[in-house]
Structures are given as C-alpha cells and as structure tokens.
Amino acid sequence: MKMKLALAVTGLILATTGMAHAAGELNIYNWGNYTSPEMIKKFEEKYSVKVTITDYDSNDTALAKVRQGGTGFDIAMPSQSHLPIWIAEGLIQEVDVGKMENAKNLKKEWANPDFDPGRKYSAPWLLGTVGVVVNTDTYKGPSDSWGILFDPPAELKGKINVVPEMSDVLYAAIKYNGGKLCETDKAILKKARDTLVNAKPNWVAMEYNTIEKMTAGDFSATSDWNGSALRQRLQKPSINYFYPKEGFTYWSDNVVVLKEAKNLENAKLFINFIMEPENAAMMSAFARYANGVEGSDKFMPDDMKNAPELVVPEDKKGIAEFMKLCDPATQDLYTKIWTELQK
Amino acid sequence: MSAAPDLITLNHRRDIRNRWLLSLPALLIILLAATGPLLIVLIYSFLTPGDYGDVKWLFSTDAWVNVLFQRDIFDDTLSLADAHISIFLRSINLSVMTTIATVVFGFPTAWFIATRPARTRELWLFLITIPFWTNILIRTFAMLEVIRNEGLVNMLLIKAGIINAPIQMLFTDGAVLAGMVYVYLPMMVLPVYASLEKLDFRLVEAAYDLYATPFRVLTKVILPIVKPGVVAGSILVFIPSLGAYVSPSILGGGKNLMIGNLIGLQFGQGRNWPLGSALSISLMIVVMIALLAYVRYAGKGANAHG
Amino acid sequence: MADRSGNFDVRHQGGFTLIAAFTFFALYLPIAVLVVFAFNGGDSISDWQGLSLHWFYEAARDDRVIDAAIRSFVLAVSAGGIATLTATLAAIATTRTAPYRGLSAKYAFINLPLMVPEIVTGVALLIFFSRVKMWTGYSGLGYLIAAHAAFCIPFAYLPIRARLESMDDSLERAAADLYATPFRAFRYVTLPLLWPGVLAGFMLAFVISLDDVVITEFVKSGGQDTLPTYMLGQIRRGTTPAMNAISTIFLLFSVLAVTIMFLVDGKRAKAQ
Numbered sequence: 006m007k008m009k010l011a012l013a014v015t016g017l018i019l020a021t022t023g024m025a026h027a028a029g030e031l032n033i034y035n036w037g038n039y040t041s042p043e044m045i046k047k048f049e050e051k052y053s054v055k056v057t058i059t060d061y062d063s064n065d066t067a068l069a070k071v072r073q074g075g076t077g078f079d080i081a082m083p084s085q086s087h088l089p090i091w092i093a094e095g096l097i098q099e100v101d102v103g104k105m106e107n108a109k110n111l112k113k114e115w116a117n118p119d120f121d122p123g124r125k126y127s128a129p130w131l132l133g134t135v136g137v138v139v140n141t142d143t144y145k146g147p148s149d150s151w152g153i154l155f156d157p158p159a160e161l162k163g164k165i166n167v168v169p170e171m172s173d174v175l176y177a178a179i180k181y182n183g184g185k186l187c188e189t190d191k192a193i194l195k196k197a198r199d200t201l202v203n204a205k206p207n208w209v210a211m212e213y214n215t216i217e218k219m220t221a222g223d224f225s226a227t228s229d230w231n232g233s234a235l236r237q238r239l240q241k242p243s244i245n246y247f248y249p250k251e252g253f254t255y256w257s258d259n260v261v262v263l264k265e266a267k268n269l270e271n272a273k274l275f276i277n278f279i280m281e282p283e284n285a286a287m288m289s290a291f292a293r294y295a296n297g298v299e300g301s302d303k304f305m306p307d308d309m310k311n312a313p314e315l316v317v318p319e320d321k322k323g324i325a326e327f328m329k330l331c332d333p334a335t336q337d338l339y340t341k342i343w344t345e346l347q348k
Numbered sequence: 349m350s351a352a353p354d355l356i357t358l359n360h361r362r363d364i365r366n367r368w369l370l371s372l373p374a375l376l377i378i379l380l381a382a383t384g385p386l387l388i389v390l391i392y393s394f395l396t397p398g399d400y401g402d403v404k405w406l407f408s409t410d411a412w413v414n415v416l417f418q419r420d421i422f423d424d425t426l427s428l429a430d431a432h433i434s435i436f437l438r439s440i441n442l443s444v445m446t447t448i449a450t451v452v453f454g455f456p457t458a459w460f461i462a463t464r465p466a467r468t469r470e471l472w473l474f475l476i477t478i479p480f481w482t483n484i485l486i487r488t489f490a491m492l493e494v495i496r497n498e499g500l501v502n503m504l505l506i507k508a509g510i511i512n513a514p515i516q517m518l519f520t521d522g523a524v525l526a527g528m529v530y531v532y533l534p535m536m537v538l539p540v541y542a543s544l545e546k547l548d549f550r551l552v553e554a555a556y557d558l559y560a561t562p563f564r565v566l567t568k569v570i571l572p573i574v575k576p577g578v579v580a581g582s583i584l585v586f587i588p589s590l591g592a593y594v595s596p597s598i599l600g601g602g603k604n605l606m607i608g609n610l611i612g613l614q615f616g617q618g619r620n621w622p623l624g625s626a627l628s629i630s631l632m633i634v635v636m637i638a639l640l641a642y643v644r645y646a647g648k649g650a651n652a653h654g
Numbered sequence: 655m656a657d658r659s660g661n662f663d664v665r666h667q668g669g670f671t672l673i674a675a676f677t678f679f680a681l682y683l684p685i686a687v688l689v690v691f692a693f694n695g696g697d698s699i700s701d702w703q704g705l706s707l708h709w710f711y712e713a714a715r716d717d718r719v720i721d722a723a724i725r726s727f728v729l730a731v732s733a734g735g736i737a738t739l740t741a742t743l744a745a746i747a748t749t750r751t752a753p754y755r756g757l758s759a760k761y762a763f764i765n766l767p768l769m770v771p772e773i774v775t776g777v778a779l780l781i782f783f784s785r786v787k788m789w790t791g792y793s794g795l796g797y798l799i800a801a802h803a804a805f806c807i808p809f810a811y812l813p814i815r816a817r818l819e820s821m822d823d824s825l826e827r828a829a830a831d832l833y834a835t836p837f838r839a840f841r842y843v844t845l846p847l848l849w850p851g852v853l854a855g856f857m858l859a860f861v862i863s864l865d866d867v868v869i870t871e872f873v874k875s876g877g878q879d880t881l882p883t884y885m886l887g888q889i890r891r892g893t894t895p896a897m898n899a900i901s902t903i904f905l906l907f908s909v910l911a912v913t914i915m916f917l918v919d920g921k922r923a924k925a926q
Contacts, residue, residue, distance in 0.1 A: 006842070012620075032876040032877065034876065036706055036887060036890070037884065037885075037886065037887015037888045037889075037890070037891070038887055038890075038891045038892075039887075040887040040892065042716070042718075057876055057877040058718060058877075059874065059875075059876050059877055059878065059879055060883060060884060060886070060887030061618075061887065062871065062883075062886045062889075063616060065401060065615070065616040065617060065619075066616070066871060068400070068401060069401060069402070069615070069777065069780060069872070070780060070784075070872065071400075072402060073780050073781055073784035074784055074787075074788055075783075075784040075785070075786075075787030075788040075793065075875075076784070076787075076875050076876060077793050077794070077875050077876040077877075078876050087400075089568070090400045090773050094400075096479070128719070145568045165602075169602060170617075171613075171617040171618075172617070191421070191422055194421070194422075195422050205603065208603060209519050209601055210519055210601030210602060210603060211598055211601065211603050212598070212601060212602045212603045213889055213890045214598070214889060214892070214903075216808070216891075216892040217892060217893075221498060222497070222498065223496060223497065223518065233891070236892070292891065330400065332399075333397070333400070333619070336616075336618075336619060337620065338421050339396075340613070340614075340617070340618035340619075340620065341418070341421050342421070342611070343617075343618070344431050344432075344605070345431050346611070347603065347604055347605040347609075348430070348431035348432075348434050348435055348604070348605065363751070364754050366747075366758075367747040367748070367751065367754070368747070369747075370743040370744065370746055370747035371743065371744040371747040371748060371760055371764075373683075373739075373740040373744075374740035374741055374743065374744035374764060374807050374811070375744070375760070375763060375764070376764065377736070377737075377800065377803050377804050377807065378738060378764065378766065378767060378804050378807055380768040380800065380804070380807055381779065381800040381801045381804035382766065382770070382775060382779075382801070382804035383766045383767065383770070385775075385779050385782035385783070386770060386775070387779035387782065388778050388782065389774055389777070389778050389780050394662050411768070420737040421670045450678050452673075453673060453676075453677045454677075455670075456669070456670035456671075456673035456677070456831060457673065457674040457677045457678070458895075459670045460670055460671055460674035461674075469850075470853065470916075471912065471916050473853070473854070473857070474857075474912040475678065476681070476909075477858075477860075477861055477908075478905065478908045478909065478912070479681050479682065479684075479685045479905075480861035480864070480865070481861070481864065481901075481904045481905055481907070482685070482688065482862060482901040482904060482905060483726075483865055483867075483881050483882045483885065483901070484865040484867070485867070485882060485885050485886065485889070486688060486885065486893075486897050486898065486901050487684060487685075487688070488685035489688075489893070490685065490687050491684045492690035493687045493688075493691070494683055494684050494687055494720040497806070499689060502682070503914065522781060527739075528682070530681070530684070533677070533681070534857075534858060534861065535809070535858065536856050538813050538854035538855075539812055539813040539816045541850070541854060542813045542814070542816050542817040542850050542851040542854040542855075543816045543817055543819070543820045545817075545850045546817065546820045546821060546850075573820050574820075576815070576819040577813075577816040577820070578822055579816070580812035580813060580815065580816040581812075581816075582833045583765065583768070583812060584768070584808070584809060584812055584858075586694070587765075587769055588768060590771075591771040591772055606769055607771065608772070608773070611771050611773055611774065612771075612773045612820070615773055615774075615777055619920065621777075624773075624774070624777075625774070627771065628771050628773075628774040631769070631771060632766075632769045632770060635769045636762060636766075636769060639762070639765065639769070640758070640762060643761070653755065
C-alpha cells in the first residue's frame, strides 16, 4: 500500500516537473535568503512572468554547477571575485547591461568596474565590505586594526570568531603583515601564517552564524560582512563595525545571464528592472546590504539610510580595494596555509 | 544414484541465479546513481587541477603524492603531510567515540523497546524517529540552544542554585560528541531493535533457571542474537560519521577540519579537485578494508553459534 | 524490581530502563526548545520575545518554504520506498546461504555508498547527471529520487539483513514442504517475520533522505530546493523561526501519522 502510494506520487512528480519551460518564465539561481520576495512579486506582476528561485551557498558550488550545465537556470549572481572566471570560461552571455535604459542609474564607482569593464555582462546586485565587529561592552579600547583578531586585547581572548572565508582571512593576515592583495612574497606569507597559527588559540570559533552569536554574547568580536554588522547593531547598539586601517575589501554580487538561458528576454527585463532605484531599494531592505543604484537611498528604510556600516567614509575609501581571486599557484599556497591552520 | 548430485547442483545454480536476480535492482540503482559516476573521480585523481576548479586533462600523480607527502611551502622540503594525517586521525577518533556512545545509549533503548508489549513496540520505534523528521541543521541549532551559555541547561542549573556561573559547553569536544550521538542514535537503535525483537526471552529465562551467571547469559544467549544488529548499527554509525561536518562546525565552532571538510575544501575554495578525489578514494579504501575485516571477524563469531 | 515478587523477569533491566528514559528525554529536549521558539514573537531563534503565531503565518505565506517542505517529503517517501523495496530483495539474496562467488563483493558494493564522502558523490553525480540532463532534456525530480534511493539503500539494507540473519528458515522450509509457492511462502511466512526489519529499514532510509544536504545541493535543478538546501542557503544571513515553524508542522504530521497508525492497528487487533 505504502509502496503503491509512493510509486503513484513519484509518477505524478515526474510528470509535472519534467515539463519544458513555458513562455513567461524566469529561473533565478541566487545565494540563499538573498532575494526580496516583494520585489520578485512586483516583477512577476509587471511583466506576467513566473519566477522560480533556487539557492546556492557558495561561489564554488554555483560555478561547478553552471560549468557542467543542464541546470535550467537563466540568471545567477556570482561574486565579483569569481566573475572573470565565468566570463573567461564562456558561461555567461554579453547582454550589454551598460547600454540598458536603467544603466544610467548606476553609481559611478560601480558603473565601470575592473572585473567587468563597460558592464558588458553584469549588473550589480548587492555589495558591501568585509571588516571587523566588536562588542564595546566587552572591550572599550581603541579598535581600528585587524590586530583585534590576530593580537587581541585580554578582554577579547576566547571570545573571537573568524568567518571561515579563506580568501578574506588570508587577505587580512597578509595585510596585517604589510603585504598586498594576492601577495606571493614568501617572507610575508610565512609571517601571515605565523600570525594566524598564533592567533587561533584566542579564537573560540570559525563559523558563519555571527548575527545570532554576537547578539547573544557567545562572541565579542568577529570578522564579518557589513550588512551582518548592521543587523547586529540594530539588535544590540553596543556592537560596532570598523574598517581596519591596514586595508579592507569591497565585495559585490553581480547579476549575469547564463549562456544556456532559455528565457533571454525575461532575463534582460529583470536586469533592467533591478537597476530602478525603487526596486534596488527593495532588494537592499530585504537583505540589509547596499546596492549600486543611485537614488535608491530615498526608498530605503530609515535605519539603513545613513548606516555607518553601509556608507564607507571618504577617508577610508583610499585603503579599500576590490576583492579578487589570485592566480592558481598563489591560491594553492593559500590553501596549504589554510589547511595547516585548521589541522 | 548419479542423478541426485546433478539435481543438487542444478538447484544450487538456480538458487544462485535467483539470488543475483533479486539483488539486481539494488545493485543497478547504486551503480547508476552512486558508485558508477565515481569512476569519474578515480580518473580525476590522476589529472592536473584546473586553474579555477575542475581539472585539466593532463596526466599527473601529484594528487596521490600529496595525500601523504607535502612539499613545504617555505623551504621546499618533502615531508609527511602531517596536516592530512592529523585530520584523518581526529575524524577516526571522533567516529570511534560516537560509535561507542551510540551503543551505550542505543542498546538499552532498543532493549527497552523490544521488551514492550507487541502492540506498542512500533509506537516506541516511531518515537525514536520522530525527532528526525526535522532536518539535521535545525536539530543541531536546537541542541545549541540547550547547551549554550545562556541556554536551557545552564539556566536551570543556575536557577536551582547548583552553579553560579554558566558552564562553557558549547564549542567543546564534548558538545561535538553529544551532537554526533544525537544525529546517529537511530542508526544504532533501529538495527539493534530489528534483531533484538527476535530474541525469545523464554530462552533467557530458561538460561537463568539453569543457574547460568548473568555474564554467561549475555555472552551465550543474548549476544549471538543481537550481534548482527550491533554490527549493522556500528557500520551505519561509524562510516557516515567519518564524513560528518554539521556537528563539528556548529557545536564545535569549526576551528578544526574533519575529513569531510578537508575534502570539501579541495572541491571548493581550495580548487584542487584531483587532490580531493585522491583523498576521498584513500578514505574509501581504508574504510573498505576495515569494513571487510570487521564483517569477516563478526561473521565468524556469529557462525560459531550457528 | 525484578526480585520483589520473586517473579523474575529478565525483560526488566532497571539500568536499561533508566538509560532508555534518559535517551528519550535527551532526544526530545532540543525538539521541545525548537517547537517553543517556533512560537517566538521576535525574529531570533534564541532570544524569547513573547508568544506569537507570526512565524507560522510567515511560513504559510512563503510559497518557497511550502514547496521545499512538500518536495522534501515526497522525495523521502519515494526514495525511502524504492530503497527499502530493493534492499529487502537484496538482503534476501545475500543472507542465509552458503558462500557463493561474488557474495562478499555484492555485500561490499551495496554498502559502498556509505563510504563515499557526500561531497564526492555530489560532484560525481553533478558531472554525470548534467550530461544526461542535456542529452535527454529531462530535468525533473527523477535524478534526486535516484540519487537519494542509492545512498538510502545501505541504510535500509543493513537492518533488514540483521533481522534476516537472526531468523532461522525452518518455517519457510516447512511452508515449502507444504507446497507453498515461493511467492506465497514469502508473502505469508517470510515477510511477516521480516517486517520489523523492513519497518526499521524504511524509517532509517526516510530520515536519511530527509536530512541530506550536500548531494541534493549538487544534483538539484532549477526550482528543486528541499528544506535542508533551502536552510543551508540561509545560514550565512541568519535563520529565522520560520524554519522552526515548518519543522513543528512536520513534527505534527509525524505525530499524527503515528497516532492514526496506532489507532488503526488497535482496531484491527480488536476486530481479530
């Protein structure tokens, strides 16, 4: 009986999900919990397109899947660091975002970035910075350096978390030792490794779930993304986000259209749609990150309008750089250091 | 007279053919959707890493060398890859502890269920699996709520006046072990129950009546019956827990890699698919040898008792 | 307890009962916390801010969560069912026999899916299934069902096999002696004896499928998120009690299913 039921259900599912993409569809492949349902609803109603959203949890998973193909996705949101690979490997198509009607709304610094000159392939989705958050109830001293994580004051020892993003952690340790993005100088790398290995006993964890643990007090300091820091401060005003003086990075996720997209026109409509200030603001309000569209501020929730986490001060812009992937040989060195750190 | 042996061989042959036919569906599904595609992984382990993940079609044995040996990134000397070895050992250690702990808690629980009146046994069995209708992530988060500093246990202990300050349980090895036992417990309870349910308790009583010591009753009457269940349970707990990563990262803080993370790292941020492939094949070989040895050893014991 | 009346019963092992009681308690304590926080008014899964049905409402309103929940359930029932059916046949084929050529190999092969780290199966299936998807143009749930069934088979197989090993075959032989067809002998003799093993195997396969994240993440096509993959995507940005709410509904379902089964069973037992 149970078996029969199972078979019947299976048959039903096979029959209904195997159907080809009908007209008026759009298949989005995006980071989890990152797509504003209100904005999608608005898009669906405006163009009578049925949107399907599927989640991924890392750039690497997304890249691996898209590279193999056959997934049925039209649109994905790779990070800028990975975008050049998607372009080089021919996974996405040139849709000339820069010439779309709403491209005029893009903020200057995001209109013509190094990773996609002229915005031929991509439009900015959401963007931000990687810095450090500290709970000032626990530690009141000055905090302006990666040293908070690597050479912590006594109050913070055993209360530090580091988000396990290999590139970000290596970048911080290299910068702390006077190196540069994608450093290859072995003397500096060695120092960076020693910094990490010596710092680790002072860390309590290396995990992603920072919002909850910072506000509950399990952590008192952590490396983090700015939008996450914003959410923490809104729940607990003593939590403070800062940009380390040694240097920090910008990240951004970018909307691209896959080569195998079956709904090209809808994909283009969607990209143009998200560059409208009001819609961009909806995305930001949902995910709590900034966007690259000028004039979206006035549609943003009040607590985001001038949030210090989202607006990089002018005097800090000079030490910020775009995160990128290093060449394979360097990346290999980083992986070895990373493995040694966690052995 | 000469016909009889022929008939026996014929029956025997037919029996073996039927046995192959019966196992065919399972073998086919596994071949198509689990192990067949692994050939790809085997091939990948002899290729060169692609620049950004995947592989280049250039033959190389580097990945295999790198499983056990590493070239120091700073002085270029070749030495044993102690990082890989210590990660392997940590995972094996955790799996052994998990298996032992699930036997300690799982066996009595299975015994309890098997000794309920026949009507309610299935009910108790369902009670074991109901918590597992939620998914592993949310279950582990719930566990975190119980043991964290501001969590339920600490709160109750402080309210009861037993302790003054919260005990740090989260991010300890104990927390990881507790989480692992929580996740893998049904893998022990269900197989043990399945074989224990068959135990005829009149046999046990008869043995007691004949003045057998409890120890002899255990080893001569109970163990032979439940052994297949415990063997099956141990396999189902030990092997999957080698690749576990949810409890170590959520309850343990994720500061130390497990084998599962190490392999995942190669397919992800590390972008060294051949090394990931070679590491996982090494793991499979070790586990396979251990499994066959274990089954052979356990099987001998069971056969001796007929 | 056993000695009180002089009526000795080995089934009552006081120590065992105590450990079992503790096990059940420990098993349900986190579940209780999970359910309680489903009713949290705030948007945290740890900070209690008053009673509210808000998250049930949110979960019910969110098509994606409902879709994912239904998909998870359908997947677990079908993959678990297929795995149990094929594993039962395979278990019968590999137990209570004199060793024959290929027996050990078969045993090892059936258990092979256990030994492969999930990410590796995931990547291998991604490469293989992508080719098939492009070749056939079919990208439905069938791939996930096949992948789940495959890794569920050992979980169903081992308990069933364990049960078979501790069963002697005298009853079945008696049936055969009475000229029962092999099928009837199986249906009326073997299966009832085997049933606890089959049930245990199905339940294991079912929860294993319900829990899988990594393989699903690699195999799924567009619009095929399950609850675990949906939740995995959320971890980086923090989870809300909506997940607790949906899990609570799942728990409710399971309790309901058990109650109904128990009642139906009871009625049948009485009728007999």
